[in-house]
Amino acid sequence: xxxxxxxxxxxxxxxxxxxxxxxxxxxxxxxxxxxxxxxxxxxxxxxxxxxxxxxxxxxxxxxxxxxxxxxxxxxxxxxxxxxxxxxxxxxxxxxxxxxxxxxxxxxxxxxxxxxxxxxxxxxxxxxxxxxxxxxxxxxxxxxxxxxxxxxxxxxxxxxxxxxxxxxxxxxxxxxxxxxxxxxxxxxxxxxxxxxxxxxxxxxxxxxxxxxxxxxxxxxxxxxxxxxxxxxxxxxxxxxxxxxxxxxxxxxxxxxxxxxxxxxxxxxxxxxxxxxxxxxxxxxxxxxxxxxxxxxxxxxxxxxxxxxxxxxxxxxxxxxxxxx
Amino acid sequence: xxxxxxxxxxxxxxxxxxxxxxxxxxxxxxxxxxxxxxxxxxxxxxxxxxxxxxxxxxxxxxxxxxxxxxxxxxxxxxxxxxxxxxxxxxxxxxxxxxxxxxxxxxxxxxxxxxxxxxxxxxxxxxxxxxxxxxxxxxxxxxxxxxxxx
Numbered sequence: 001x002x003x004x005x006x007x008x009x010x011x012x013x014x015x016x017x018x019x020x021x022x023x024x025x026x027x028x029x030x031x032x033x034x035x036x037x038x039x040x041x042x043x044x045x046x047x048x049x050x051x052x053x054x055x056x057x058x059x060x061x062x063x064x065x066x067x068x069x070x071x072x073x074x075x076x077x078x079x080x081x082x083x084x085x086x087x088x089x090x091x092x093x094x095x096x097x098x099x100x101x102x103x104x105x106x107x108x109x110x111x112x113x114x115x116x117x118x119x120x121x122x123x124x125x126x127x128x129x130x131x132x133x134x135x136x137x138x139x140x141x142x143x144x145x146x147x148x149x150x151x152x153x154x155x156x157x158x159x160x161x162x163x164x165x166x167x168x169x170x171x172x173x174x175x176x177x178x179x180x181x182x183x184x185x186x187x188x189x190x191x192x193x194x195x196x197x198x199x200x201x202x203x204x205x206x207x208x209x210x211x212x213x214x215x216x217x218x219x220x221x222x223x224x225x226x227x228x229x230x231x232x233x234x235x236x237x238x239x240x241x242x243x244x245x246x247x248x249x250x251x252x253x254x255x256x257x258x259x260x261x262x263x264x265x266x267x268x269x270x271x272x273x274x275x276x277x278x279x280x281x282x283x284x285x286x287x288x289x290x291x292x293x294x295x296x297x298x299x300x301x302x303x304x305x306x307x308x309x310x311x312x313x314x315x316x317x318x319x320x321x322x323x
Numbered sequence: 324x325x326x327x328x329x330x331x332x333x334x335x336x337x338x339x340x341x342x343x344x345x346x347x348x349x350x351x352x353x354x355x356x357x358x359x360x361x362x363x364x365x366x367x368x369x370x371x372x373x374x375x376x377x378x379x380x381x382x383x384x385x386x387x388x389x390x391x392x393x394x395x396x397x398x399x400x401x402x403x404x405x406x407x408x409x410x411x412x413x414x415x416x417x418x419x420x421x422x423x424x425x426x427x428x429x430x431x432x433x434x435x436x437x438x439x440x441x442x443x444x445x446x447x448x449x450x451x452x453x454x455x456x457x458x459x460x461x462x463x464x465x466x467x468x469x470x471x472x
Binding site: 273278281289292299303306315317319 | 412
């Protein structure tokens with residue numbers, strides 16, 4: 001048993017979808033279990049921090065860590081896992097780019113607490129009780145982790161060896177990564193373990209993409225239904241395909257939803273949001289300044305649309321508050 | 324922003340990055356110089372082939388890396404662009420970039436798109452003067468320092 005490589009799974013600020021993708025390996029998960037020893041997997045197995053602390057440095061072959069980092073506890077855990085692991089893989093959009101929890105960077109701790117514990121219609125908190133980091137109860141000192149103002153990606157917290165993109169990463173990419181690790185056939189450190197082409201390149205609707213886009217209005221899936229065959233951008237729906245890495249299996253496209261960008265940018269794109277913004281705006285039809293401004297006004301929440309999964313990893317990283 | 328207030332009250336000199344197109348705005352800036360028009364020395368010009376080449380990433384990177392403002396300047400629309408439609412591309416990107424930057428908490432005075440022909444040295448000087456003064460009033464952007472809430 002001890003000859004098998006040790007593998008850890010951990011979760012930070014995440015929804016649990018990444019855990020689901022491991023389960024989605026179905027019968028293949030048994031092959032993984034056959035080949036490795038799982039030493040930590042909070043969603044499924046009962047291991048404690050002290051079990052990991054008791055291990056030698058580098059004893060874990062690889063840690064797959066999903067979720068963004070927003071609590072001191074998460075930071076402590078990933079620092080511990082970094083120390084104990086040969087390889088660390090940022091697993092899924094949140095660890096890779098910040099993901100949906102990363103949109104918390106449009107606000108801060110104070111505003112989130114104010115909303116969550118006082119102004120939400122379903123809360124009744126006249127005494128304005130907020131979570132405290134330390135409290136004494138019956139002579140015991142109880143602690144809660146600190147809640148940071150800014151959500152961080154995994155590689156803004158610890159050194160990361162590889163990235164598995166996606167919300168969640170598709171099982172085939174996970175499987176390929178596990179095999180590559182077991183066989184020692186890994187690319188250079190820092191690689192994203194997915195194809196490097198833009199999604200449009202592999203999109204099933206690529207053939208319906210016009211030679212030149214002509215958009216005179218923006219539509220939303222919230223208020224109208226896209227044609228199930230035609231390129232979303234050609235129809236006027238904002239699709240992040242042009243600036244997003246492929247390899248996702250086009251799950252959204254097949255569900256008649258435009259790409260939302262969970263795979264992040266392909267190599268060479270510095271800021272996914274800025275790149276999408278640039279592309280989307282450029283393909284408007286109008287050459288009249290006022291008309292252009294009016295049409296672009298139809299884009300609801302540009303920051304949330306273009307940086308939906310990548311705000312913490314973007315150049316600006318967060319919103320400036322009280323500037 | 325206490326540090327910003329302090330800097331504002333003393334000798335804050337805005338650092339402005341100017342992306343100037345090679346055909347109109349850059350020669351316009353050159354003309355301002357050769358005509359000996361005085362304007363603040365706060366703008367660092369970067370010559371690009373076309374305002375259409377200015378990826379919003381450039382603007383965002385400049386701001387993220389410490390610039391207090393960014394000027395994009397190119398040929399007058401609709402027809403002055405050396406590449407026919409590069410300036411129109413810039414014109415289309417700018418409003419969406421501005422709305423996004425506003426959401427990031429960056430004041431609109433910090434990023435400006437202007438059309439400056441090769442004969443408009445005086446206009447170039449005026450734009451730089453206005454921008455410098457507007458940003459001086461706002462204080463430093465100080466991204467990475469003040470931005471972390």
